[in-house]
Amino acid sequence: MLSIKSDPRIYELYQRVLHHAKTFGRHFPEIRFFILDGLEFASLLEKNVYPASPLNIWEGKRMVNKKRRIETGAESSLYYEVVQTGNPAYAYLNKFNTPMTQASVMAHVVGHCEFSELNILKDSSRDRSEYVMFLVRKVDLSRNQMGEYHYLNYWNACESAVDLIAPNSQFNLERSLDTETLMSYKVEETSENKVKTTKSLMPFSSTLSFMITSKTKTDVFKEEVNKKRRQENLSRVGYTLKAPCQDVFNFLRNYAPTSKGEKAIMDYLYTTHYPQDFVLRTQIMNEGWAMYWEKKIMLELFKEKSVKGIIEYAKIFSGVCYPRPYFYRNPYHLGYNLWNHIEQLYKDGKVTLEYQEEKDIEKKEYWKKETGINPIKAMEHLIETITDYEFLRRFLSHDLIHELHLNRIDKRYAEYLRIPEKNIVDADKNWVWLDPVLVKTDMLNFFTHFGRPRIFVIDTNFMDGGLLLYHRDDNRELRKDWIKPTLQNINIIWKNSVHIISKGMLYSFSGGKYSETNIRPVSFEEITERMQKNQKPFRVE
Amino acid sequence: MTEDKINSNESEGAFNEFIQDTIEDLLNDIINRGGLDRFGDKGTDIIIEMDDIVPPTFIYDDGSGFGPGRGKKPGREGEKIRFNLPFKSFMELLAEKLNLPNLTKEGKGKIKQISYTFKTFGPTGVILDKKRTFKRALKTSVWTGLYNPDAAKYTVLIRRRDKRFKLPKREEKPKYHAVVFYMGDISYSTFGERLELEKRIVNFIHHWIDFNYGPENVEHRFFVHDVEAYEVNPEDFYNINNAGGTIAASVFDLINKIAFNEYVVPATNFYAFYFGDGELFGNDAQDILKIIDTGLRPICNRIGVVEVKPSTESHLKRALNDRFYNDSIIRVCDIQNRDQTVNVIKTLFGESNAEHKK
Numbered sequence: 001m002l003s004i005k006s007d008p009r010i011y012e013l014y015q016r017v018l019h020h021a022k023t024f025g026r027h028f029p030e031i032r033f034f035i036l037d038g039l040e041f042a043s044l045l046e047k048n049v050y051p052a053s054p055l056n057i058w059e060g061k062r063m064v065n066k067k068r069r070i071e072t073g074a075e076s077s078l079y080y081e082v083v084q085t086g087n088p089a090y091a092y093l094n095k096f097n098t099p100m101t102q103a104s105v106m107a108h109v110v111g112h113c114e115f116s117e118l119n120i121l122k123d124s125s126r127d128r129s130e131y132v133m134f135l136v137r138k139v140d141l142s143r144n145q146m147g148e149y150h151y152l153n154y155w156n157a158c159e160s161a162v163d164l165i166a167p168n169s170q171f172n173l174e175r176s177l178d179t180e181t182l183m184s185y186k187v188e189e190t191s192e193n194k195v196k197t198t199k200s201l202m203p204f205s206s207t208l209s210f211m212i213t214s215k216t217k218t219d220v221f222k223e224e225v226n227k228k229r230r231q232e233n234l235s236r237v238g239y240t241l242k243a244p245c246q247d248v249f250n251f252l253r254n255y256a257p258t259s260k261g262e263k264a265i266m267d268y269l270y271t272t273h274y275p276q277d278f279v280l281r282t283q284i285m286n287e288g289w290a291m292y293w294e295k296k297i298m299l300e301l302f303k304e305k306s307v308k309g310i311i312e313y314a315k316i317f318s319g320v321c322y323p324r325p326y327f328y329r330n331p332y333h334l335g336y337n338l339w340n341h342i343e344q345l346y347k348d349g350k351v352t353l354e355y356q357e358e359k360d361i362e363k364k365e366y367w368k369k370e371t372g373i374n375p376i377k378a379m380e381h382l383i384e385t386i387t388d389y390e391f392l393r394r395f396l397s398h399d400l401i402h403e404l405h406l407n408r409i410d411k412r413y414a415e416y417l418r419i420p421e422k423n424i425v426d427a428d429k430n431w432v433w434l435d436p437v438l439v440k441t442d443m444l445n446f447f448t449h450f451g452r453p454r455i456f457v458i459d460t461n462f463m464d465g466g467l468l469l470y471h472r473d474d475n476r477e478l479r480k481d482w483i484k485p486t487l488q489n490i491n492i493i494w495k496n497s498v499h500i501i502s503k504g505m506l507y508s509f510s511g512g513k514y515s516e517t518n519i520r521p522v523s524f525e526e527i528t529e530r531m532q533k534n535q536k537p538f539r540v541e
Numbered sequence: 542m543t544e545d546k547i548n549s550n551e552s553e554g555a556f557n558e559f560i561q562d563t564i565e566d567l568l569n570d571i572i573n574r575g576g577l578d579r580f581g582d583k584g585t586d587i588i589i590e591m592d593d594i595v596p597p598t599f600i601y602d603d604g605s606g607f608g609p610g611r612g613k614k615p616g617r618e619g620e621k622i623r624f625n626l627p628f629k630s631f632m633e634l635l636a637e638k639l640n641l642p643n644l645t646k647e648g649k650g651k652i653k654q655i656s657y658t659f660k661t662f663g664p665t666g667v668i669l670d671k672k673r674t675f676k677r678a679l680k681t682s683v684w685t686g687l688y689n690p691d692a693a694k695y696t697v698l699i700r701r702r703d704k705r706f707k708l709p710k711r712e713e714k715p716k717y718h719a720v721v722f723y724m725g726d727i728s729y730s731t732f733g734e735r736l737e738l739e740k741r742i743v744n745f746i747h748h749w750i751d752f753n754y755g756p757e758n759v760e761h762r763f764f765v766h767d768v769e770a771y772e773v774n775p776e777d778f779y780n781i782n783n784a785g786g787t788i789a790a791s792v793f794d795l796i797n798k799i800a801f802n803e804y805v806v807p808a809t810n811f812y813a814f815y816f817g818d819g820e821l822f823g824n825d826a827q828d829i830l831k832i833i834d835t836g837l838r839p840i841c842n843r844i845g846v847v848e849v850k851p852s853t854e855s856h857l858k859r860a861l862n863d864r865f866y867n868d869s870i871i872r873v874c875d876i877q878n879r880d881q882t883v884n885v886i887k888t889l890f891g892e893s894n895a896e897h898k899k
Binding site (some may be wrong): 001036039040043044046047051052053055056057058059060061063064065068152156159160161162163164452453455471476477478479480482483485486489500 | 545546547548549551552553554555556557559594596597598599600601602622623624
């Protein structure tokens with residue numbers, strides 16, 4: 001691993017890239033570039049883009065395999081860019097790239113770093129890499145305390161729950177849990193707000209409000225009982241679940257009984273994995289933004305002759321932005337073209353109420369009105385306010401789907417997939433075009449589940465201290481023979497019985513025994529409602 | 542200044558150790574499902590390819606090629622992992638796990654392998670040990686004052702009594718020689734799964750006997766038969782096919798003759814393995830029985846008859862089981878699928894035939 005300063009040519013390019021980025025008005029944190037060789041790159045990727053990681057067999061396995069694949073030519077060791085965003089950001093360049101590629105990578109990284117700073121999910125954090133390095137050290141110390149066997153066993157158990165990280169879900173830990181500190185904070189906040197609202201917004205009339213919102217005696221009694229129950233629960237375990245919690249790993253990290261060493265492992269795994277949720281939710285916008293600025297900066301570099309090889313760059317760029325069918329999700333292609341489309345919309349003044357309300361189709365087609373809105377500022381505002389779901393819902397029109405070939409698939413592949421005729425809107429001898437309406441719906445649906453089962457914690461005192469998980473039904477079944485080992489691993493973390501409800505079955509791992517019980521199917525809505533009423537979400541009849 | 546390197550050496554080491562630790566648990570799987578047909582060269586590391594191991598998670602049952610769960614490390618059939626294991630360690634592990642005894646060599650290896658070592662030294666001989674001679678000469682020269690750097694004297698005189706010669710010492714080690722006969726029936730359809738099963742067993746036998754005797758001391762010979770028997774190259778053993786009649790006794794007769802005519806019988810360890818589908822006609826089984834009883838059994842350490850995916854119970858198997866029930870030399874078994882590989886190996890090379898029978 002070499003500092004970028006070790007190569008004067010690359011360092012000069014780095015300075016030019018930063019200069020142009022600043023000239024374009026980009027705001028990004030300090031970016032520290034390093035140069036790596038092929039194997040270092042491979043290793044860095046296996047460490048979730050941090051330069052160090054605690055010992056674990058899974059990383060070892062992947063690296064052993066990767067090395068063999070690189071040796072046998074089954075995999076290339078050429079990776080173009082890897083960046084760990086944050087403040088400062090750490091980006092890595094491949095030693096074997098040409099100066100032109102290095103420059104394009106640096107320009108691309110600038111886009112990512114800015115996006116990380118601006119986005120609504122607040123991805124960027126101060127000293128993230130440094131904090132991870134601290135956690136690595138902590139885990140290494142814990143390994144000595146825990147002993148090799150227990151350490152590896154616990155790590156393996158945690159790996160089973162790593163997919164259950166959802167910090168940006170609407171059912172994340174913050175929204176699903178009441179804790180002692182959170183409760184007291186909320187009470188204070190509410191009372192303050194109440195005073196403010198009553199004073200400024202409406203005249204106060206206690207008689208009137210009492211008459212409108214009068215409660216029966218039973219309601220008051222029930223409310224008191226619920227309050228008491230919640231308080232009891234809080235004082236016993238320090239938290240109470242008020243809604244299903246999808247951020248299962250984070251819940252376990254905070255509330256499973258752990259030793260210091262175990263907690264360090266969970267902290268490390270959570271910290272290194274939670275940004276993946278951000279990536280999933282913003283990948284199209286993020287990669288598109290990076291490509292957009294990469295191209296702008298690169299054109300400046302070619303103009304001033306800092307780098308050569310514009311044709312080579314054009315080849316690489318078109319390769320990266322090659323249109324692929326929507327289900328292959330090429331975020332570079334879609335994101336880049338969407339940002340360009342949006343820029344044009346703002347330039348033409350089409351993102352206005354006036355344009356939306358215009359009835360004349362011909363007028364709309366040739367619409368061009370100066371609005372005084374700076375398109376770039378408007379695009380930045382979009383990053384600050386929305387994620388991929390809204391980005392696609394709002395700007396990916398059916399015409400654009402067709403134009404960008406998102407609905408175009410190989411004819412033979414379409415036959416293989418047995419796509420019904422009614423879903424095909426156009427065809428030639430090589431390709432078929434699917435109905436853009438269906439394509440858009442499918443693309444948006446992806447953001448509800450991200451292709452993964454949705455698992456929630458719904459009870460932490462099920463059958464005397466057991467953890468009850470719930471698989472939200474989306475007409476797909478869980479792989480049955482994986483349920484037992486997964487429950488077994490979560491049992492190692494929770495240190496008590498673990499259960500999961502999925503499609504009318506209750507799977508349990510308790511006291512070293514695994515069991516499956518038929519139950520009456522219960523919907524997610526029922527569960528949520530019961531939890532809101534402070535009732536048991538599920539009882540075995 | 543040393544350059545900082547990003548690497549995963551520690552984790553790779555931990556993975557390799559994990560494989561070493563769990564290899565015993567995985568051994569049955571490696572033998573039954575692993576790529577045993579891709580053994581490395583004789584004595585080198587073997588590359589084991591097996592189902593990937595991944596941490597179990599809640600995933601969809603969408604037929605994406607994920608394999609069954611195995612405790613904390615379910616496998617994934619879609620992907621494979623490969624790792625190296627020293628040939629010797631693998632075989633030792635295998636012997637221990639499957640409880641395979643070392644192959645009998647006593648009484649059969651009469652030839653001695655003679656070698657010479659030069660560990661002793663004397664004042665007379667042919668090969669001069671220059672280093673020792675010079676050391677002695679230097680000591681004497683220092684003692685006599687011929688070599689004294691303080692007085693600028695640098696003479697080292699080598700006298701006859703300072704000379705030391707290397708003396709050869711004769712070492713005798715028993716030299717074992719083994720010959721393995723593989724016999725195959727080319728009249729049955731050896732392709733697809735049958736061929737694969739046969740290859741797996743032949744490969745295992747090949748390496749197991751190499752491991753026991755040392756690869757340089759083992760001769761592997763391949764024979765096929767339809768109505769006649771003839772010797773073939775190892776590659777042709779799997780490739781020749783001929784639809785037609787079959788007389789298996791011809792191949793037993795051929796190797797019997799070869800054993801007596803080409804080898805010093807008391808000094809050679811013979812092994813013979815027959816592979817077929819068990820479909821024999823007429824008196825074939827009886828003829829084989831006679832050849833084995835009178836010719837091969839007294840000279841062979843082990844005779845194995847493996848029926849690969851037989852359709853019905855064969856005459857040969859029944860006749861051999863009746864005549865040689867629980868025999869220490871004759872082993873008879875059949876294999877229907879890969880999962881039975883371990884059982885076949887146990888039957889062929891295990892302590893007792895009876896314990897592996899159902």
